[in-house]
Amino acid sequence: MQKGSGSRSKRAVGKGPAEDGIYNRRRMPSSLLPILIVAHVALAVGLFLPSILLPFALRTRRAAVESGSPVVRGLLWMQAHGSLAFGAGLAVTGLALVAVLGVRLIEQTWLLVALAIYALNLVLAFFIQRPNLRRLVGVRAAADDAVWRERARRQRYVSYAMAGLVGTIGFLMSTKPDLW
Numbered sequence: 001m002q003k004g005s006g007s008r009s010k011r012a013v014g015k016g017p018a019e020d021g022i023y024n025r026r027r028m029p030s031s032l033l034p035i036l037i038v039a040h041v042a043l044a045v046g047l048f049l050p051s052i053l054l055p056f057a058l059r060t061r062r063a064a065v066e067s068g069s070p071v072v073r074g075l076l077w078m079q080a081h082g083s084l085a086f087g088a089g090l091a092v093t094g095l096a097l098v099a100v101l102g103v104r105l106i107e108q109t110w111l112l113v114a115l116a117i118y119a120l121n122l123v124l125a126f127f128i129q130r131p132n133l134r135r136l137v138g139v140r141a142a143a144d145d146a147v148w149r150e151r152a153r154r155q156r157y158v159s160y161a162m163a164g165l166v167g168t169i170g171f172l173m174s175t176k177p178d179l180w
Helices: 005-014 032-057 070-101 103-107 109-137 146-175
Strands: none
Touching: 032 070, 032 109, 032 146, 070 103, 070 109, 103 109, 109 146
């Protein structure tokens, strides 16, 4: 018998990934996990995309709602009508991922930090960015309207902050660092 083989055989018999503090992947077919992850990430990004990108579509002399760009029109539609659908889909896929990977996933510090950042981003999007964007999107401002230009610039700064938070979440989700 090799030295240390007793501890290895105990681990192989008695412990699986969930017991080691890693999530449990034995509950589902491996082909379903990538689909769930892609759907979850797409819905998460889709929920924030209009709030992040629309401030960059603001122009003087033309209201954003008058834009002929299909991208801007799509973002405006998503902002006005898609939030509930994206949010519901995000919740369903998130719960499905927890069910598939195991409840111990919720104990991971990187996930808790990412969820806190996501909550902060939601607060920024729904209580700061969206109300202020509503005021600016339908306005046709003059080229010399300093107040409108300052408000539009401020919304772009909020977009930069939100994009940075989304990037931080992506970093945490992809690297899964051991935070504490």
